[in-house]
Amino acid sequence: MSLLSASLLDWYDRHARVMPWRTGPQARRDGTRPDPYRVWLSEVMLQQTTVAAVRDYFARFTTLWPTVADLAAAEDGAVMAEWAGLGYYARARNLLKCARAVVADHGGAFPDTREGLLSLPGIGPYTASAIAAIAFDRAETVVDGNVERVMARLHDVHRPLPAAKRELTALAAALTPAARPGDYAQAVMDLGATICTPRSPACGICPWRAPCAARAAGTAPELPKKTPKKAKPTRHGIVYLARTPSGGWLLERRPDKGLLGGTLGWPGTGWADLAEPLPDPEPPLDADWRQVPAEALHTFTHFHLRLTIMVAEVPDVSGTPPARIPPGDRAVVPRDLFRPSDLPTLMRKAFDLAQGAFDNV
DNA sequence: AATTCGGGGTT
DNA sequence: AACCCAGAATT
Structure with missing residues (x-):
């Protein structure tokens, strides 16, 4: 030695x-x-x-x-x-x-x-x-x-x-x-x-x-020297948080590939660069959507994100355990099976802001 | 070799 | 804000 x-x-x-x-x-x-x-x-x-x-x-x-x-x-x-x-x-x-x-x-x-x-x-x-x-x-x-x-x-x-x-x-x-x-x-x-x-x-x-x-x-x-990194652009999109009268939430599991792959989150648009045309708002279902007066701000490895948050009350349907939602699919998760800690940080930020908006109504 | 993947703590 | 972190997989 x-x-x-x-x-x-x-x-x-x-x-x-x-x-x-x-x-x-x-x-x-x-x-x-x-x-x-x-x-x-x-x-x-x-x-x-x-x-x-x-x-x-x-x-x-x-x-x-x-x-x-x-x-x-x-x-x-x-x-x-x-x-x-x-x-x-x-x-x-x-x-x-x-x-x-x-x-x-x-x-x-x-x-x-x-x-x-x-x-x-x-x-x-x-x-x-x-x-x-x-x-x-x-x-x-x-x-x-x-x-x-x-x-x-x-x-x-x-x-x-x-x-x-x-x-x-x-x-x-x-x-x-x-x-x-x-x-x-x-x-x-x-x-x-x-x-x-x-x-x-x-x-x-x-x-x-x-x-x-x-x-x-x-x-x-x-030391060590490192090659300089590129600046982070800012992207933005919209998420839709639908809550039922009994306290259930409409959630989706993202596809296994790509950013936040396989994680639970809220239905929404894609995320576009600010210089590009905004993604078409496509709510997951027809409802009286209201915009939350605050954005979810989050920084990923290579871009910043600003998420507009929309909320609505939707009718109750039979619920699904969150772990049973397959990748690419969405379902209503009953109140007692929904844990905010199951969400990646970005989606939990959106939830916290939406929760506040519901509480103020 | 360069890019895509999270999120939080430190400076 | 920029940098860092007991990096890996993909392109």
Whole structure:
């Protein structure tokens, strides 16, 4: 093991705060291994998502579905409902595909190699390495945003991302030790998350202070370089919230592909750029629609959205459980089966504004 | 290589 | 506002 790797593992042993879903160095010495199901679930949830945002979702998922077999047997709509608010909903769809593939094709046990894991839905280069290293003690190299930043600074790499990805991966691989690869992987990421932060890195207390090239050059705070991103345009559309006298709501499940794919929401128009012709208002049914005097404002990865909200009272019809609404379809969900927490954040914003409008009538 | 995927916290 | 986040899939 290199001196660099050893010094980082030493730092990790002294400073690591063990994540709730992991066993730490102490547990490893007891001979226990992390549950691959929990490692997988946490790593998928943590893709582009902060630990604070994930914590409650992870607890809920593992309570509802303690094993991969339990999750594989779950209803699609139930999983989408529990994922609501966490974002990147393709992760939830792939989560189910992956769980069902593990049960159907691997006897209910996750593959224990990087290559085997890579073949599963929703598991890419990072997650495959993370599971292999953390759950199965394989000497694989994890490269996430933290590791990219740490390597760019340690070696003073000025080539911008994503072009520098291959170079940074090679630099990280050269440091990965054969011993304790899972702890080492978490150590590099912890270093990036707590000391080698994007801005104002705490170089003074960094275990790699001495060997860090960017620290010596004074370039640490400006690394890694990144190619500039495009500005976000603003789009807008209309949603229609229909409520029945008994308190039911007309909901639809979006098609599985595209933005918010597979999630529950309100019927509405498409979303057009402000410079383009507005989408034709097409209410889902004939009613006395009233406009709510407030818009739902939301920002996605690559555009801003302003949603006009229309509300109306419509006659009662027999209801449908939300999880039973198939993709592309719509139905009235009875009052006692409707949970606003089942909605993605945009649709919940619209609901909250409409709710206020109904209350004021 | 570039784009499409959420949402919230930090600066 | 811009940037960031234990990225993956698609084009």
